[in-house]
Amino acid sequence: MGAWGHGSFENDDAADFGIELESRGWEIVYSALHAATGLAPEEYLEAPEASQALAAAEVVAAVKTGEASRLPPDVRAAVAGLGPLPDMALIDGARAAIVRVLADSELKDLWAESGDDSAWLEDVATLAERLR
Numbered sequence: 001m002g003a004w005g006h007g008s009f010e011n012d013d014a015a016d017f018g019i020e021l022e023s024r025g026w027e028i029v030y031s032a033l034h035a036a037t038g039l040a041p042e043e044y045l046e047a048p049e050a051s052q053a054l055a056a057a058e059v060v061a062a063v064k065t066g067e068a069s070r071l072p073p074d075v076r077a078a079v080a081g082l083g084p085l086p087d088m089a090l091i092d093g094a095r096a097a098i099v100r101v102l103a104d105s106e107l108k109d110l111w112a113e114s115g116d117d118s119a120w121l122e123d124v125a126t127l128a129e130r131l132r
Contacts, residue, residue: 006111006120008058008127009072013051018075021059026086032056033090036097036105045100050107054124057094061130064091070127091131098128 002012009018020028036045036053045053059075062068063085068076085091102108102124111117 006116006123007070008051008054008123009070009075011051013048014055015072017052017055018072018078021075022078022081025082026090029056029059029090030093033060033093033097036100037093039100045105045107047106047110050101050105053097053101054107054127057097057127057131060085060090060094061127065130067130095128095131098124098131 004010008014017028017032024031032049032052033056035049039045058070059079059082062071062076062079063082068079071079102121108117111120
């Protein structure tokens with residue numbers, strides 16, 4: 001899985017998302033959320049796409065709330081340059097991505113197999129709460 005912690009940015013795929021955020025801005029956020037929510041219900045959401053969707057949801061939550069402390073410093077700097085949410089539908093998209101990740105994804109399954117998914121689930125629940 002390439003994870004060093006349970007946080008949304010504590011894995012290789014989310015770190016890659018963070019690097020691309022600086023150059024691609026809101027476009028990568030839209031893309032990551034769509035990768036998770038645009039699948040047919042019977043399609044399995046792979047771990048890289050699920051990880052990036054959660055990272056995108058963190059960005060949306062940070063911009064929505066003005067609270068970026070859950071973001072790594074480099075991502076915090078990129079988010080500061082994004083400006084306001086370009087579309088309030090991003091909040092609904094972020095919520096839908098979280099639901100999809102928790103419903104049926106390789107990321108959820110990998111955390112469950114690790115036997116240490118409680119902290120990850122709590123972190124995702126906190127993210128979802130920030131998007132209310």
